[in-house]
Amino acid sequence: MLFKFLFRNLKGYRFLVVLAILVTVLQVGSDIVTAFPLKFIPSKVANSGNDPSCLFPFLNPLLDKFDIPQIDPSLQLDKTQPPTQPGLTQCPISPSDPNPHLVTSHHSVNGVIVFSVLLLIVFGTLSALLAYLDLFLAAYIAQNLTARLRNQLFEHLQRLSLDWHGKQKKGDLVQRVTGNIADIEKLVTDGLVDLLAGVLTLIGVASVMFILSSSYTLISLAIAPALFMIVLGYTKNIKIAAKKAAKATGHVSDVATEDINALTVIKVFTREEREALRFGGYVDQNRRAGLRAGVLQAQFTPIVTFLVILGTATVIGVGGFVAAGNAFNIGYFTIPAASVDIGTLILFLTFLKLLYQPMRDLSKLSTLASSAASGAERIQEVLDQAPEVIDSQAPYYGPTRLRGELTFENVVFGYTPENPVLKGINLSIPQGRKIALVGLSGGGKTTLVKLIPRFYEIQQGSLRIDGVDNRMYPLRVLRQNISMVLQDSVLFEGTIRENIAIGKPGASNQEIIEAAKKANIHETIISDLGGYERTVREQGKDLSGGQRQRMAIARAILRDAPLLILDEPTAALDVESEAEVLHALDTLIVGRTVILISHRLSTLGQVDQIVVLKEGRIVEQGTFKELQRKGGVFARLLEEQNRYNIEKIEEKSMIRPALVGIPGSYNQHQALYPQQAPVPLLPVAQNWPSPAGPTSRPIPPAYPPTNQGGNGRRQVQPLAFAGNARVVIEIDGKVIGERLLNKPLLTVGRLSSTDVQIPSQLVSRLHAKIRWENGRWLIEDAESLNGLVYQGQRVDQLALTNGDRVFIAPKVVLLYETR
Structure with missing residues (x-):
């Protein structure tokens, strides 16, 4: 799963991965070669016939260049005579060789020493340079991979339906975008290099050791099977624990995000202690999950260390025993006497360090791999979610600017198929008309307008804009023709200028200022907010609700879309802010098709038509006065609201203001207000919206x-x-x-x-x-x-x-x- 995930997402960087593998191979080879001087020198000093060329005959021409008087003065005792060559010596014969051959060497001890020292320096330096290149490539690949994954995951999250997002925890999604991808980055940066180098080292060192002495190699690797079984068992359990810990971390992040965003409510209801307990519960779950992984890690590391110590002790004990001229026998297994010399013993000890170090690192690598595998699974879970709204793939040759005529035909929609929210909506909205959607909460008003920009896909029926099914428009064209002003508009991190320009990317400063003036926010920006370059923080929480709404209106004015959706744009505002926003809306709605969702029924007197929704169906349609005279659902809702807006004298509600309100029928209480001479009432201009x-x-x-x-x-x-x-x-x-x-x-x-x-x-x-x-x-x-x-x-x-x-x-x- 993990390597398939990495292979799929490393497209475009696979050549660099291959290059990194080649560099790792060369580095491991350099490390192995660097160890050989530790054998060459002791073996040559102890036995002049034990020459490097005995093991590697191809070194003869190179070693000849070191047989010079400058290195070994004994080769020219008489300066008047030409230098002599070192005498022939016999290479050691392995006692286990059934067909021994006489092999001689002729290199001086000093020459082998100098050669070995230079070999150590050259290949040690090369190993260091290759290690730098390897780590650089790993870091480069890791950073580009994580950047790609974050962008891919974030873009995919934006394409997923609002219905799916509504079922997710925001903190958990943030953890997937940040923490889980960081786990994959750590694996690629640190783990993959060490893992590949470790595997290559195990193969390379074991091969060289087997060539030098197969029987001694078997003794040296006797602990490997037990070590691998322990590694496999612990790795599986550590992976499970790491996955639980990652999930618990997501819960902690989610609760922290939720509580920080709701600090005002927490303080108002004095829930600090209860929320601390709730948060502490999730932290405790995270602690226990992390502790479980930590305990397994704590057990794993010393077990590996103990097995490595046993292996090292075996190599030293058996190697020293055989090098002293003794044969080592265990049943049918025999290591002949003198088949291992001091140089081979030192080389094997050095190789054991190279061999066991990857085994020690397997504990760290198992943790990294487990965390990364868990993170990859969580990321893939999101990427596997197909967007519910699919953009039209057919070529589009229609207009990019729509007129704004809307037609709903038998529209049925539900967030789950078995529970429809909208049940057969039929509604026609001509271009340029102002329509209000009213009804009790849960009636389907907001759901209905969210179908227009295809935030959700209609399950039955059709929604046509300018006579064309909205599914036939590319999403970009469709949504460019729709502006929305919501109950609580959100501003983004950046300047005020940038936030207004969201409505029209690339808009000039003059266009932005004109939009702000039309939204009645320009003077506020200049005088109170410090200008258009003022930085907006925390989604605009440092601004008042009215200021945020007017900036959202300026954004909508700048967008200049023919379709405008107003979803309770003044519901969360005080009276002064509402007045300012309503004036801005007066400018915004001119010449557009407007759909207004409002619970303040008294503000709907001047809309062209009111549509009353109840339990997902349209139960009434008409103008304000028509519905008021009809005495149906709208009239009852209006009467209920007026019962609280205009308090009756006989009512004794505890929320009634201290003054006695004006009765609903003023003709019955005209004594409260002295009358003037009658003056006829005059006709009202059509000015939408206006209080009614x-x-x-x-x-x-x-x-x-x-x-x-x-x-x-x-x-x-x-x-x-x-x-x-x-x-x-x-x-x-x-x-x-x-x-x-x-x-x-x-x-x-x-x-x-x-x-x-x-x-x-x-x-x-x-x-x-x-x-x-x-x-x-x-x-x-x-x-x-x-x-x-x-x-x-x-x-x-x-x-x-x-x-x-x-x-x-x-x-x-x-x-x-x-x-």
Whole structure:
């Protein structure tokens, strides 16, 4: 599994792997050759006939070059005479050789010593250089392999369905991307070189030892079978323990990630001790799993060491006994006397170090290999998950800019086949229409909109965009035509400029600034956030919710997609932030097909159509007023919300504010608000979204300035903008202040940050907004508790005329005056 995984993912680096293998072979060969001088010198000194050429005849020409007077002065005792050659000596004859042959050598002792020293230096240096090249290649291959695996795994994770991600633990996935791939990197960097070198060393050393003395080699390797059996047994158990430890580490990472992201909730509910216990439980599981692997490792290493000591003692004891002229006999096994000399004994001891070192390293290698194998399995588990949404492979020649017409035909979808969430959805949304999806939680609203960009694949039916099944569009084309503003928008690590530019990669600075201005965030970025180069941290947690949402809106404006999905974009915001975001949305929705998901039903008065979902089916469709008059599901939901928005006097809810709320029917309680002379209500301009309440007062068109119409009705006079209107604030019949209407939008509320501050607890934090539109001043409710009351009726919008008195709470009046 592990080597198949590595072979498959090393494509493009296999030549370097082969080169690394060749370098390792040369390095092991150099190490073996480096050991021979330790035999040549003692053997030649003890017996001048025991020459290196006796073992390796091809060394004769090379050794001849060292038989010179400069190295061995005895070769030229008389300087006047030419140098002589060393005398012939007989090579040792093996007692076990059935057909002995007389072999002579003629090299001096000094020449062999110098030759051996140079051989040691040359091949020792070569071994060091090859080791450097080998380790460099291993590190290079490991780093490129891990970079490829991380990129491949991360890209694959992005292509997997949201349904699959919803079933996974985020910390465990992070552990696979980081920790498990790091285990494979350690194996390739450290383990594979040592493993390959160890195997080659075992083969090479055993072969050379067998050539020198087969019987002595068998004694030297007597412990090998027992050692390999122990290694195999312990490696299997260590692998199982390492896999459990890796899984436990993933659990620890997952719980730590979850708790760190939820620190506020933990502190609010004082769960520090319980979460510490829960985290400690997973840490204990990880500790026990790691301890199990550690105990096996602790047992394995000394057992290997003990067996190596036994082997070394056997080699020294038997070798010394035979070198002293004694025969070694065990049953039918015999090592003849003098078949091993001092040089061979030293060489075998050196080889034993080379031979047993890989065996010692097998403990480390088994741990590395086990961890890497476990990591490879966990990574492959993710890579084996096929993306549920497959991109169309057919050539696409259609438009890259879509119009935005949507058609759902008998759409059926469920996260599991046996539990459908959407049950036969049929819905047509013409281009440029504004549609609201409402219903109880779990009705399928968010699921429905997630089918449009193919986050999930439809199980039955079809979803067509501009008359073409959305599965026929390449994913890139499809999603480039869709913008989404979610309830909690996420910003990424980087600058504010980079976060807005996500909507249109490569956008110019001017385009980014224009988008920010349209989203009402430019001034905030410049004055409060330190400019567009401000670094965003922790997914924008250092910014307010309203700031994040407006940046998300700027991103959507820059994307300029014809389809816009708004999934509760203001649900998590306070009143002030909501007002700012709604103004930004006013700009964003122009000219687009909009699907709005909202639980605030009173904000849906100006959408083109409301679609009510219940248990995965469409149960109602129509405009706000149509559904309100129908008295069905939508009307009941609206009534339920209004029951809490407009508190009744007789209710004694513990969450009711201290003031007495305005009744739902103002005509029954007009005594709370003194009436003015009747003024007819005027038509409302279509301005989406805008608050809708019990009564909507329309906004009039721009009439010419007259005092009286032909029908006797008072006409609204357009006013010049600068400095000719004001509002006077009255509380309990006393004037406490006034405010000149000197800018196109003013806010009214009890907070000091509002333009018209009213110091009364009966007034909401952001109660109303006064804005200049079509040549007149308008006042509109900002989802306040007590609303706006004009002539005894609650209104959402009102075109102001001179002398209008608008009650924003009992005994709190705004008087509008013009000069």
